[in-house]
Amino acid sequence: MALIQTTPPEKAQGRLAELYAEVEQMFGVVPDGVRLLGVSPGILDNQIQIMGHYHGHPTLTTPLLAMIRMMVANACKSAYCMNMNSGLLQGAGLTKEQIEAALADPEKAPLAEKEKTLLLFVLKACDNPHSVTGADMDKLKNLGWTEKDIFEGVAHGARAVGTNIIFDTFKVGKD
Numbered sequence: 485m486a487l488i489q490t491t492p493p494e495k496a497q498g499r500l501a502e503l504y505a506e507v508e509q510m511f512g513v514v515p516d517g518v519r520l521l522g523v524s525p526g527i528l529d530n531q532i533q534i535m536g537h538y539h540g541h542p543t544l545t546t547p548l549l550a551m552i553r554m555m556v557a558n559a560c561k562s563a564y565c566m567n568m569n570s571g572l573l574q575g576a577g578l579t580k581e582q583i584e585a586a587l588a589d590p591e592k593a594p595l596a597e598k599e600k601t602l603l604l605f606v607l608k609a610c611d612n613p614h615s616v617t618g619a620d621m622d623k624l625k626n627l628g629w630t631e632k633d634i635f636e637g638v639a640h641g642a643r644a645v646g647t648n649i650i651f652d653t654f655k656v657g658k659d
Contacts, residue, residue, distance in 0.1 A: 490519035516657040548599045553644045562648035598627045606641040
């Protein structure tokens with residue numbers, strides 16, 4: 485049970501009702517995590533804008549982004565985000581066995597080598613940003629990633645860390 489009272493979609497009014505409607509149009513439901521973010525409609529609005537930025541991203545694929553979020557959630561020990569993103573990955577065609585293998589060893593993530601290299605970089609940046617080197621950046625650029633792609637991958641992972649902290653602090657439910 486969440487430590488903060490959230491507003492169910494049927495009781496939302498004004499801007500919050502509009503934001504919930506946007507989320508419901510995207511996902512078919514208003515997940516518990518969205519309801520928690522809805523405690524602050526401005527924060528929820530910002531999150532929806534960010535989600536929109538990454539939706540259909542020209543270079544960062546949906547499976548890569550979901551894998552980043554799931555692996556970050558695993559490192560943060562955040563069951564809510566792990567479950568949500570595991571479900572998204574299964575919906576994208578990955579098996580439970582592939583997901584479990586990736587969680588046990590990120591090197592086994594079922595992604596193309598280029599995407600896996602960016603995933604590992606993002607995980608390194610989220611775990612220990614001071615360990616990132618110019619050689620790490622060069623490796624990604626040599627694979628064809630732009631600085632914008634790299635930045636946006638790390639920004640996505642870093643936001644996931646923050647979101648995990650929020651969800652776990654306030655004990656968001658499990659959809």
